[in-house]
Amino acid sequence: MKKDKLTIKAKKEGYRARSVYKFFAINKKYALVRKNDKVLDLGCWPGSWIQALKKLDAVIVGVDITKIQEIPGTIFIQGDITSKQTQIGIKKYAPFDAVLSDLAPKTTGIREIDQQKCLDLSLTALEIAITCLRKNGNFLCKIFQNSDQEIIMQKARKKFHFTKLTKPQESKKHSKEMYLVCRGMK
């Protein structure tokens, strides 16, 4: 398959994935992570967002089911974010200034099942953010555009002063992914 421009650019600039440019674009616009912040990165493999966060001198805790190739100076927890054990491991490092979730479940191809998996994952990410963020902390969450999106939006609106759905130009045109930007936890 032909590699797209951003994949080639990421490789050239030493980033592990093209998704790094989505983070750069969103963070430039919404300033969710600032210099020296303590950040939780949910679904961090292969680690391009961690690479971006390092540029901000952030203190980083990354979590993923898949083990990442180590990035010196960062903490990595290998585990499923829906498991109690992983959640206990994460809480040890709380509170965070920002929680980021680029989580994407393994899909089955069956629309109803995949839609439910996506919603469950983003709701779990939101719950983790609510329990682990400091007051006024920020949350960024990948969600998939479908009829369920209002469920997480409504929950997020109750907990954050500012919420907005955004689709960075860097997301693939045909992709249903969107990012939920939440600023200032109440």
Ligand SMILES: C[S@@+](CC[C@H](N)C(=O)[O-])C[C@H]1O[C@@H](n2cnc3c(N)ncnc32)[C@H](O)[C@@H]1O
């Ligand atoms: C799109 S990738 C993240 C890319 C990353 N932001 C980067 O730029 O390098 C999504 C990740 O979510 C992880 N994931 C999916 N479900 C998970 C779960 N329940 N617990 C932990 N990680 C999960 C996958 O293993 C995958 O690595």
